[in-house]
Amino acid sequence: GRLFDEMTEFAKYCFNKSHADCNSAISYQTAWLKYHYPKEFLCAMFNNKPQDKYQPIIEDCRKARVKLLPVSVNRSFHYFVTEGEGIRYGFIGIKQISDDSLSNEIIKNRTERPYESFSDFAKRVCIRQKEDDSYSQVEKTPIENLILTGAFDEVYPSREELLLAYDAFTRAFPKARTKKAIYKLADGIIPCEDREDKSFNRKKEMELLGAIIKNDPLEGFASDADVNCTPFDELTEGTHEIFGLVTEEERFYSKKGNPYLKIRLRGLSGSMNVMKFRPDPEESYFGK
Numbered sequence: 001g002r003l004f005d006e007m008t009e010f011a012k013y014c015f016n017k018s019h020a021d022c023n024s025a026i027s028y029q030t031a032w033l034k035y036h037y038p039k040e041f042l043c044a045m046f047n048n049k050p051q052d053k054y055q056p057i058i059e060d061c062r063k064a065r066v067k068l069l070p071v072s073v074n075r076s077f078h079y080f081v082t083e084g085e086g087i088r089y090g091f092i093g094i095k096q097i098s099d100d101s102l103s104n105e106i107i108k109n110r111t112e113r114p115y116e117s118f119s120d121f122a123k124r125v126c127i128r129q130k131e132d133d134s135y136s137q138v139e140k141t142p143i144e145n146l147i148l149t150g151a152f153d154e155v156y157p158s159r160e161e162l163l164l165a166y167d168a169f170t171r172a173f174p175k176a177r178t179k180k181a182i183y184k185l186a187d188g189i190i191p192c193e194d195r196e197d198k199s200f201n202r203k204k205e206m207e208l209l210g211a212i213i214k215n216d217p218l219e220g221f222a223s224d225a226d227v228n229c230t231p232f233d234e235l236t237e238g239t240h241e242i243f244g245l246v247t248e249e250e251r252f253y254s255k256k257g258n259p260y261l262k263i264r265l266r267g268l269s270g271s272m273n274v275m276k277f278r279p280d281p282e283e284s285y286f287g288k
Contacts, residue, residue: 038064046080078103148204161191
């Protein structure tokens with residue numbers, strides 16, 4: 001009876017030989033590919049994970065010194081692709097662009113020549129001719145998300161101003177009846193100011209990409225010692241000063257009903273979770 005009980009207890013977590021053998025082989029192959037071909041391996045990881053699982057892959061890119069290149073209307077594809085020594089962010093990684101129909105339209109229309117301006121893009125992608133020779137425009141939200149994640153930075157740097165100009169175009173579109181009138185509207189998509197608001201851009205990238213891809217605020221620091229802080233991988237018991245970028249934030253309640261914040265902090269040497277107990281009801285560290 002005792003032997004049977006021990007076998008029953010062991011069966012709760014043991015693997016049979018066939019499973020253990022297969023898993024060992026796959027683990028070895030995966031580790032070999034990640035070590036010898038980190039760029040290609042990480043690119044494949046992006047394309048096989050949902051966006052909310054990107055953060056660990058992004059951290060692996062930093063550790064392996066694989067540059068994650070920002071979204072580009074002229075260089076990105078639907079999926080993530082390798083480019084030079086880096087990985088080009090794919091349209092699939094932007095919220096509201098999981099369907100490849102818009103991506104395919106963007107790629108097809110830039111085959112002969114790149115998009116030279118947003119007006120050029122609007123004429124070639126945003127305006128659709130229907131069977132009855134009337135015109136419609138593509139869904140607004142995916143185009144807005146392309147703007148807010150920096151897909152048009154190479155043709156116009158101010159995402160906020162470009163968004164306002166595009167909004168004006170979409171509101172005026174129904175009144176334009178002919179192709180000539182619609183193209184004239186597209187030519188009028190000229191933002192008022194040529195400026196880049198890095199704070200605005202970072203906030204929108206966190207919302208729509210789940211990470212800051214361009215102008216990462218941590219890139220300006222060589223080490224934790226620059227700000228007299230302890231690296232995450234050198235923390236010991238006791239009191240320490242640390243610094244990093246908040247990438248996730250969730251509010252929970254303990255069994256006694258006391259609120260606390262669980263904050264995911266990304267530093268120069270990795271990431272860690274930080275708990276803040278008894279926060280104010282509206283307190284937030286996200287994006288600071």
